[in-house]
Amino acid sequence: MKKIYLFGLAAISLASCKSKITPETPVKGNADFTTYVSVGNSLTSGYADGTLYRSGQLNSYPSMLAEQFKMVGGGDFLQPLLPGDAGYPSPKRVLGYSTDCTGVTALGPVYYSGTMDTAGSSTNIGAQGPFNNVGVPGIRCIDFSIAGYGFFNPYAKRFYASPTTERPIDEALKKRATFFTLWIGANDVLGYATSGGSGIVNGYGQSDISPLSVFTATYNMVVDSMTAHGAKGVLINIPDITTIPFFTTIPAKGLVLRQGQADSLSAAYHPVGISFTAGANYFIIQDTTSPVGFRQMHAGEYILLTTPQDSLKCAGWGSLKPIPKQYVLSADEVANVQTATTNFNQAIATAAQAHGLPVVDMNSYIKTLVSGITFNGVNFSTTYVTGGAFSLDGVHLTPRGYALAANYILLTINNTYKSTIPMIDVNKYSGLRFP
Amino acid sequence: MKKLCVSAIACFLYSTGAFGAGFQLNLQGLRQLAMANTGTAWPWDVSTIFYNPGGLSRLDGMQAYANINFVMPSIKYVQTPTGGYSAETKAQTFTPFNLYVGGTLKKHNKIGVGLGIYTPFGSGTKWDDNWQGRYINRSIALESYFIQPTVSYKINEKISVGAGFIYALGHVNIQQALPVQFANGNDGSGTLDGKANGVGYNLGIQVKPIKKLSVGITYRSQVKMTVDNGNATFVVPTSLAAEFPNTNFSTKLHLPGVFTLGVGYQFTPKLVVLADVEMTGWKVYDSLIFDYKTNTDQLADTHTPRLYQNTTAIRLGANYKVINSLSVMAGLAYDPSPVKDGYVSPELPDANRYVATVGATFSPIKKITILAAMEFVSSDKRDATFLPANFSGKYQSTAFTGGIGFAYHF
Structure with missing residues (x-):
């Protein structure tokens, strides 16, 4: 009898047994997230793996932010989605197997070879807009005031309502944002860097570093326009791109030689006073300022990820022949990139101060990623492939990498606007996928 | 901590507090459980083999x-x-049991x-496969059985002593997701499964200075x-299979020693009140080392700091x-956590x-006793971070235990 009584009691107390702790309700603070507009370049569009594709767009950091904003009154977030996932205009890169010139088959980035579901990608969808995400791959800060910009850029051409007449800033203003993120400026220096410094400083070409005065004026115009109706937001600064895997994956001291190879190379280069040792040596690179047209690399110089691997392995690039200069970022070019990045970031900081807006110091954040970040048990770093944060193009991020960036943006938003928007579960999104 | 596994995509096995505090079961006798697990000072029945071997020679018969x-x-x-x-x-139900003869x-x-x-x-913990902490822990299950032959001697009416040898058997199974994704987006996973054994001892003394008062001291040793040769098995994409080979592992898990001082007083012929102070030497648990037979760039031996602190629990029954x-019983206890801030992990x-x-x-009837007890445990709400994995959150744990038993007096 006793037993039955006791277990009856047990059943009653079981119900009241479990913990009832609940998450605190997020608050919006003193910002209004009703209409969020994200202004930016490829990073904002969700570009990854060397191209733009639909699932990348769906996992763009603005899309993630909009999802969080919905918890504090944010509305729908419309993106100019592509119809397919193969990549537009070129196919995306995926991890796969390829055989190199030495006959070795290894895992690495290869072009996606699945279904080409890109039909209709170039069709203008401006009528479906205006869009909340106006991120355009390739766009520079100085492009924002150029009327008819959409004529030159296939991505802008896709979704601008009047691509041949509008300025990019016009498209950004159509939604009448109550809150915005602005992440522009990287392409004002990236084009120079990814072309191995083939352009000039203070130029207007795609491979040039934009003139600081034009950058500053255009940046201020964009911020003025975005805030003209009282919108609040955050300005995101430019990362030092020499920390990203596009520049750091192939080491300057990547010429690994056996003793015999070192001896014969030393003999060949004896007339110009370059010698080699068994083990790791600095590559030989083209240098037009050198009397002989080439020299050995130094620490702090970079070889681009796009350098053909087979040429390094089998065609004698970097040893018998210098690596062509368009694949090398030399010390003076690195200095140009870093000086420009510092100046542009200063212009962004000044604009922020003038408008009472916070700066998301993405530059510092990416630097912390160099030494590694752990989130919920997963390690992230700037290491190519295994770092998990950068996509296969070495410049843009994986969805998890974008989520880390989005969380860093959220931290600044919460701190500035006294909101308590929850952090994103980074690992809900995909990292790199392995075959 | 991060540096120790910087080469790895995943620091496999952040977790494994395996034999940790939440896994300490204080359920070795129902009457004692019903009195908040006091019992060091009072030889209620043969389960005193666990609670105080010194009390065994005070029982009346077998x-x-x-x-x-x-x-x-x-x-x-x-x-x-x-x-x-x-x-x-x-929701899971665990069924730890006790058997005593003596x-x-x-x-x-x-x-x-x-x-x-x-x-x-x-006990054990099982989270949803896709929960946010899956790369730290998906599930852990632990079983242990102590086998303890015991002798006890009543020196005189006031003092009795006892000692038991402990042979411990255990089984542990830990599962977690690995942050390497298949082409379809699914996570890789890893499982550790192993059998453990160890030895220890259990010493006790009971003193009855006056008729109504009894004092007990016990020391259960570290085990x-x-x-x-535990089995480490991995499910990962083919291209990474060489980095995560199925292999064996070895480790040592230190179950802490426990020192208990108990006092019992018979206030009336019907009422006995007991108090125990229990000190557990969790400090032995300062780190956890897993040694894999085969190591690769991604599968390195792990050395996880735990930095547990010793605790003192207070029990009243x-x-x-x-x-x-x-007879009816009731009890209350306070059992502080050995885990420092920064090391509270989801398993x-x-x-x-x-x-x-x-x-x-x-x-x-005189020869038979039926016993029943219930225990409700609730923890503080704890805002915590597990630093090695940078995993933060607020936790609260509860546990309900019901027990039923039977004793036969020869």
């Missing part, structure tokens, strides 16, 4: 004792500082002998559980004899615990 407990733990996790996310462990010999009633088989550590054949989100217990014993 007894056989069996009981089973139904433990239903539950942990809730809430993302912090704010969030739309919370998770709860899946008592005083007929011819030499100053000598007590006995054998106990009990489960001092056990070093050794896992040799009372036994009230309603009639000769029926064992430990926090200070508050315990309330009730129970009853009933003897329908």
Whole structure:
């Protein structure tokens, strides 16, 4: 009898047994997230793996932010989605197997070879807009005031309502944002860097570093326009791109030689006073300022990820022949990139101060990623492939990498606007996928 | 910590507080459980083999004792500082049991002998496969059985002593997701499964300076559980299979020593009140080392800091004899957490615990006693981060235990 009584009691107390702790309700603070507009370049569009594709767009950091904003009154977030996932205009890169010139088959980035579901990608969808995400791959800060910009850029051409007449800033203003993120400026220096410094400083070409005065004026115009109706937001600064895997994956001291190879190379280069040792040596690179047209690399110089691997392995690039200069970022070019990045970031900081807006110091954040970040048990770093944060193009991020960036943006938003928007579960999104 | 596994995509095995505090079961006797697990000072029945071997020679004759407990733990996790996310462990019922045979010999009633088989550590945690902490832990299950032959000697009416040898057997199974994704987006996973064994001892003394007062002191030694040739198995994309080879592992898990001082006082012929102070040497648990037979760039041996601190738990219980054949009990205990801030991990989100217990014993005939007890445990709400994995949240754990048992007096 006793037993039955006791277990009856047990059943009653079981119900009241479990913990009832609940998450605190997020608050919006003193910002209004009703209409969020994200202004930016490829990073904002969700570009990854060397191209733009639909699932990348769906996992763009603005899309993630909009999802969080919905918890504090944010509305729908419309993106100019592509119809397919193969990549537009070129196919995306995926991890796969390829055989190199030495006959070795290894895992690495290869072009996606699945279904080409890109039909209709170039069709203008401006009528479906205006869009909340106006991120355009390739766009520079100085492009924002150029009327008819959409004529030159296939991505802008896709979704601008009047691509041949509008300025990019016009498209950004159509939604009448109550809150915005602005992440522009990287392409004002990236084009120079990814072309191995083939352009000039203070130029207007795609491979040039934009003139600081034009950058500053255009940046201020964009911020003025975005805030003209009282919108609040955050300005995101430019990362030092020499920390990203596009520049750091192939080491300057990547010429690994056996003793015999070192001896014969030393003999060949004896007339110009370059010698080699068994083990790791600095590559030989083209240098037009050198009397002989080439020299050995130094620490702090970079070889681009796009350098053909087979040429390094089998065609004698970097040893018998210098690596062509368009694949090398030399010390003076690195200095140009870093000086420009510092100046542009200063212009962004000044604009922020003038408008009472916070700066998301993405530059510092990416630097912390160099030494590694752990989130919920997963390690992230700037290491190519295994770092998990950068996509296969070495410049843009994986969805998890974008989520880390989005969380860093959220931290600044919460701190500035006294909101308590929850952090994103980074690992809900995909990292790199392995075959 | 991060540096130790910087080469790895995943620091496999952040977790494994395996034999940690939340896994300490204080359920080795139902009457004692019903009194918040006091019992060091009072030899209620043959389960004193666990609670104080020194009490065994004070029993009146031989007894056989069996009981089973139904433990239903539950942990809730809430993302912090704010969030739309919370998770709860899946409902599971664990059934640790106790078996004791022993008592005083007929011819030499100053000598007590006995054998106990009990489960001092056990239980488990199971989260949803896709929960936010999956790369730290998906599930952990632990079983342990201590087998303890015991002798006891009553030096005189005031003092008795006892000692038991412990042979410990255990089994541990830990599962987690690995942050390497298949082409379809699914996570890789890893499982560690191993059997453990170890030895230890249990010493006790009971002193009855006056008739109504009894004092007990016990020391249950540390038990070093050794896992040799445990199985580490991985499910990963083919291209990474060479980096995550199925292999063996070995590790040592230190079950801490426990020193207990107990006092019992008979206020009236019907009412006995007991108090125990229990010091557990969790400090032995300062780190956890896993050694894999085959190491690769991605599968390195791990050395996880734990930095547990010693704890002192306080237990209070009372036994009230309603009639000769029926007694009722109740108890309260406070059991502080050995886990420091920064090391609270989701497989064992430990926090200070508050315990309330009730129970009853009933003897329908003189030779038979039926025992039943219930325990409710609730922890503090703890805002915590597990630094090695940078995993933060607020946790609260609760557990309900019901136990039923049977004793036969020869």
